[in-house]
Amino acid sequence: MTLGSRPTGSVSVDVAIVGAGPYGLSLAAHLGACGVEHRIFGEPMGAWKANMPPGMLLKSYPWATNLSDAESASTIKKFCAERAQPYHDELTPLPIERFLEYAEAFRALHAPHVERKLLATLQPGPDGFHARFSDGETIVARRVVVAVGLQAFRRLPQEAAQLPVEMRSHSGDYGPLDALDGKEVVVVGSGSSATDLAAMLSERGVSVSLVARAAHLDFAARPRTRTLLERTAAPTSGIGQGWTIGACARYPQLIRLLPEDRRVQIANGKAWGPVGSAFARDRVVGKVPLWLGRNLRKIGTQGDQVVLDLTDQVGASHALRCDHVIFATGYSIDANRLDFLDHKILSQMRLVEKSPTLSSQYETSVPGLHFIGPAAANSFGPVCRFVYGAQHAARQLARHLSGEIRRHPTPTNVQPHYSPVIP
Numbered sequence: 001m002t003l004g005s006r007p008t009g010s011v012s013v014d015v016a017i018v019g020a021g022p023y024g025l026s027l028a029a030h031l032g033a034c035g036v037e038h039r040i041f042g043e044p045m046g047a048w049k050a051n052m053p054p055g056m057l058l059k060s061y062p063w064a065t066n067l068s069d070a071e072s073a074s075t076i077k078k079f080c081a082e083r084a085q086p087y088h089d090e091l092t093p094l095p096i097e098r099f100l101e102y103a104e105a106f107r108a109l110h111a112p113h114v115e116r117k118l119l120a121t122l123q124p125g126p127d128g129f130h131a132r133f134s135d136g137e138t139i140v141a142r143r144v145v146v147a148v149g150l151q152a153f154r155r156l157p158q159e160a161a162q163l164p165v166e167m168r169s170h171s172g173d174y175g176p177l178d179a180l181d182g183k184e185v186v187v188v189g190s191g192s193s194a195t196d197l198a199a200m201l202s203e204r205g206v207s208v209s210l211v212a213r214a215a216h217l218d219f220a221a222r223p224r225t226r227t228l229l230e231r232t233a234a235p236t237s238g239i240g241q242g243w244t245i246g247a248c249a250r251y252p253q254l255i256r257l258l259p260e261d262r263r264v265q266i267a268n269g270k271a272w273g274p275v276g277s278a279f280a281r282d283r284v285v286g287k288v289p290l291w292l293g294r295n296l297r298k299i300g301t302q303g304d305q306v307v308l309d310l311t312d313q314v315g316a317s318h319a320l321r322c323d324h325v326i327f328a329t330g331y332s333i334d335a336n337r338l339d340f341l342d343h344k345i346l347s348q349m350r351l352v353e354k355s356p357t358l359s360s361q362y363e364t365s366v367p368g369l370h371f372i373g374p375a376a377a378n379s380f381g382p383v384c385r386f387v388y389g390a391q392h393a394a395r396q397l398a399r400h401l402s403g404e405i406r407r408h409p410t411p412t413n414v415q416p417h418y419s420p421v422i423p
C-alpha cells in the first residue's frame with residue numbers, strides 16, 4: 001500500500017479507532033508505542049475545527065490540555081517552547097488556534113496514518129465488527145474503540161423545534177461566526193459555550209442578548225498564584241480546584257467502583273457546569289444585555305423575526321425579538337443517537353441513562369466494543385469530558401488491548417492491515 005492510496009475490499013485490523021480528536025489521537029499514540037496494529041478514522045480534531053469558534057480561549061489549564069503519548073513527551077509546553085510561543089501552565093489561557101497547531105504536530109508525530117473518513121455502519125459478525133465507511137470501504141475489526149466526542153449528542157429544548165431551521169441553531173454549529181454578522185441574535189444558556197459566544201458576537205459588533213434560567217451567571221475564578229493555604233484547602237487538579245474534583249481527575253478508575261446512582265450523580269454534578277470561563281466575565285458582564293432568571297415560556301415567529309416569550313421569577317412576562325436564536329443548551333449522551341450503531345449492537349449494549357456502561361477497560365457489554373471520551377463519563381466520571389481524561393483512557397486501554405492481542409493473536413490466515421493513509 002503506497003502513501004495516499006485507498007485500500008479497497010474487506011480487510012482485517014486488530015483495532016479500529018473511530019474518531020481523531022484528543023482521545024482517538026492519544027489512543028493511537030499509545031497503541032503505536034505498544035506495536036498494536038490499528039487504524040484510526042475521522043477528521044483530525046474535527047470538532048475543534050468545525051464546531052468551536054476561532055478566537056475561543058480554552059477553559060482548561062494549559063498544563064492539563066496535553067494530548068497523551070506513551071512517554072508523556074509531546075506536551076503543549078514543549079511545543080510552545082520550541083516555537084518561542086507564549087505559554088504559562090495556569091495563568092494565561094490557551095487560544096484554540098495554538099491548541100490546534102499543537103494537536104496537528106502531535107498527529108504528524110504519533111498518528112500520521114489518520115484516515116479522513118466517517119464510519120457509516122458498524123455491525124457484529126462472526127470474525128469481528130464489520131465497519132463500513134463513508135467512501136464505501138468495509139473492514140473487519142476485532143476490536144472497535146468509539147471516540148466520537150460530543151457533536152452527535154447536541155441537546156435542543158423542545159421549543160426549538162417550533163422554529164424554522166434558518167432561525168435557530170445550536171452552539172455546536174459554529175465554527176466561524178460570519179453567518180451571524182448583521183443579525184440580531186439571542187443566545188439561550190448560561191454555561192461557557194453561551195457566554196463565550198455572547199462575548200465573541202458582541203466583540204464583532206453583532207447585536208446579541210443572553211437569556212438564561214439561572215438568576216446569575218457563574219464564572220470560573222480568574223487564574224492567579226494561590227497561597228499554600230489556599231492550595232491545601234482546595235488543591236488544583238486537571239479539571240478544577242477542590243478535593244472532590246481532584247479525586248475525580250486523578251482516580252477515574254475509583255469513580256467506576258462507586259454505586260451506579262452515585263457515579264451518574266458525580267458525572268452530571270452541579271460542580272461541572274454551567275460555568276462560564278474565567279476570561280469571559282469581563283467580556284460579557286456590562287457588555288451584553290442579560291435576561292437572567294427567565295423561563296422560555298413560548299417561542300414563535302412574527303414575520304422575519306423570532307419572538308421569545310419570557311417569564312421572570314414572579315411570573316411577569318416579556319417578549320424578546322430577534323432574527324436568530326442560538327441554543328447553547330449543551331450535550332446529552334445517548335448511544336441511540338450514534339446512527340452507525342447497528343440495532344443488534346444497541347440491543348446488546350447495557351446503558352445507564354442512555355450512556356454505555358463500561359468495564360474497567362472502557363469496554364461495553366458488547367465484547368470488543370469500547371467507548372472513550374465524554375460518552376464514558378457515567379462510568380469514569382467528569383474527567384472524561386475534558387482533554388485531561390485522554391491520558392487515563394489511552395494508557396489504560398492501550399495496555400489492555402496490547403495484552404489481549406498478545407494472548408489471542410490474529411489467526412495467521414487473516415492478514416492484518418495497517419495503512420499509513422492521508423488522503
Ligand SMILES: Cc1cc2nc3c(=O)[nH]c(=O)nc-3n(C[C@H](O)[C@H](O)[C@H](O)COP(=O)(O)OP(=O)(O)OC[C@H]3O[C@@H](n4cnc5c(N)ncnc54)[C@H](O)[C@@H]3O)c2cc1C
Pocket residue numbers: 018019020021022023024041042043044045046047048051052057058059060065117118119120147148149150151193340372373374384385386387388
Ligand atoms: C465549546 C466547547 C469548548 C470546550 N473547551 C474545552 C477546554 O477548554 N478544555 C477541555 O479539556 N475540554 C473542552 N471541551 C470538551 C472537549 O471538546 C472534549 O473534552 C474533547 O474534545 C473530547 O475529545 P474526543 O476525542 O472524545 O472528541 P472530539 O474532540 O469531539 O473528536 C471527535 C472525533 O470523532 C470524529 N467522528 C465523529 N463521528 C465520526 C464517525 N461517524 N466516524 C469517524 N469519525 C467520527 C470526528 O471527526 C473527530 O475526529 C470543550 C467542548 C466544547 C463543546
